[in-house]
Amino acid sequence: MSNSFDDMPFFDEEPGEAPRKQQAPAAPARGVPVSGGLAARAMAARGGAQQRPDYLEGLNPEQTEAVETLEGPVLVLAGAGTGKTRVLTTRIAHILNTNRAFPSQILAVTFTNKAAREMKERIAHLVGGAVEGMPWLGTFHSIGVKLLRRHAELVNLRSDFTILDTDDVVRLVKQLIQAEGLDDKRWPAKQFAGMIDTWKNKGLGPADIPEGDARAFANGKGRELYFAYQQRLSTLNACDFGDLLMHPIAIFRKTPDLLKEYHQRFRYILVDEYQDTNTAQYMWLRLLAQRPKGEPQNVCCVGDDDQSIYGWRGAEVDNILRFEKDFPGAKVIKLERNYRSTAHILGAAAHLITHNEGRLGKTLFTDRRDPDDIKVQLHNSWDSEEEARAIGDEIEQLQRNQHKLNDMAILVRASFQMREFEDRFVTLGLNYRVIGGPRFYERLEIRDAMAYFRLVAQPADDLAFERIINTPKRGLGDTTVRALHDYARARDIPMLAAAADIIETDELKPKARKALFDVIQSFRRWQERLENTSHTELAEQILEESGYTDMWKADKTADAPARLDNLKELIRSMESFESMRGFLEHVSLVMDAEQNENLDAVSIMTLHSAKGLEFETVFLPGWEEGLFPHQRSLDETGRAGLEEERRLAYVGLTRAKRRCHLWFVNNRRIHGLWQSTIPSRFLEELPDTHVDVAAVEQSYGGYGRGGGYGQSRFDKAEPFANSHSTPGWKRAQQNRNDATRDNWGSRSGHSVERIGYGEAGPKSRTIDGELVAKSTTTEPSKFKTGDRVFHMKFGNGNIKMIEGNKLTIEFDRAGEKRVLDGFVEPVS
DNA sequence: GTAAGTCTCATTTTT
């Protein structure tokens, strides 16, 4: 995609008349680059010849149907590993090769830049380089920007508007909250920024938000603040991410003629990961895809309701469930043949997901009969440290058997779980890469540098101004900034302009005035160079002349050299862009940096970031109640939350091609407190026929085996260790068994307390017999200081201190620990 | 303006 916005004439990139379906084969339409061989065959196919184009070879009947059903609305329900991307890309190749549309007449939307990039590559591969001309293949947001650059004036922006990221937004909101005279501790900016984001995900502007929402924040000033925020964005000539969807929607709504032009333009619309669309994206799409009667609605959405895992950030599975209503006469094609995983893995995943209600109902199957097909392996460890050790051992074992580390992944529910693995792998000297996590462009020094660039390119960018006006230190502290701020606000001009004005007055102290004068001179100089200096050179000059690099050179902290390296890397990454503006736009939308793929390393990532990926071997640690399914998910969204967690489990399992290892531990430290855990209910939902309970790693001395899974299959496989005969141990087990027997025995069974221990335990809430929430009650502890107690992990000890239900205990063997009172038993 | 002390919070994350 082009990186600059001013090189794009509107609607005139190709001949006025669209290519027709039945054009003369000898003369492909002007401007449609098709490779000879493929095109010829495609045309032959159209002409009734028997020969099918190459790219259709090897597709199964459903896939073929999904590729060839080009007219009318199509919903492709594509299960995990069923060749979804292949269908999507082949479909586009097919449209192009049969001359049904020019590349620029296809709108293809993805969620991530990565997906967009991959799709481009694959199409290029299929049609031989023609995708250069697919300007409308991209993320919702990048396409949104493109639309908005063209029609910015319709929503009171200039086409060189800035795109603010989350950090900028929070700072801006904070200013507004303070300007309102509100206490920004009581009403955190971050929270309100989150609310705005949620509203925009739903397509709600300040006037549309529910009264309740508006009242909920800042003593009822929610709506006002939202209005003020939008006002401020407009003044700053800026957009947040939500606006990239909201503004185009507004534009389409108020200028039907324009919308009509886009209707004519986009002859084919394709959407990937449709289950992840939020309401705003849905509205956006519907405006573009729904046509008056008689006009073609060639829209094709591809998705999998079973892989919808982004409900928490506004995705509406409903969109996919409702497709047939939105587009009457839609053809629904299910892809259920899986090409990725072995029968056992698939069987386990498919069975697990049947526990969800409200699905469209697909069942994955495979014809694969792998002679060495192994079942999903279930392991248990005493605690997370041992879990990391065991997985590390397993990985080393595989490595000895010539397996590549690149083919292995550890997928965790929450990122705090990663640490233990990293620690272990560092000890072992095992290469690993963490996917996700803090990104290049989020680093402090990068953001500072970017602020300089932004301010040069867009002098009205006050957020950038405030960020760097005193970085490096120039003696322009809070007082000066506030003065500038007030001055600028009073006259409704950008702060940089205000600064230029104010140095002509005597409002500032001479020292500050001088410093400010110098900065402004610098910016004037850089702005002049913007047009005639190469942007990489200019960037270097800015960082040098501003004293920014010197600041880090003078910095004696350990990470200063790394920061300087990052700045160099930043300049280097600018080289592939044609201009400073092009680069800035890229960064605001594509906040990722490439990873080193040459290194053979185990991947560690969250289940969320694993979606769309596949590995030979997948390790899934931490399958325990409270962590997975995550307690908070259950607390906040109840049944829906549980089902989303289950889909996450499904996503995890289906990432594995050949080997899948599940793990759960008996004890996990959460917020510094040791908690005894219960195996995830998802484990119970896996069919025996596809799961093996693997030999249990024994490495924690006499305390190695924990148990307490009531009448579950784990009992049979692994009888309790017999070395525990203390009363406390027995009682602890008894308690667990009591709790689990009631709840785990049968699915339809009632559910009472699963997490509680004894009378004083936390209370649980259930929905349809499934435990959904526990509320933590703060009943007085039944212990008193000095009591002798037993803990399953740490053994005997004496209570030193009690705070609510948290006990500080001096253990005989393990030293001082803080634990919850539910996990210790009195020793008489 | 920095350094140390205090408070708070603790899923998932893209754009």
Added chain:
DNA sequence: TGAGACTTAC
């Protein structure tokens, strides 16, 4: 427990 934001004291 431990990281990060924020405050307070020099």
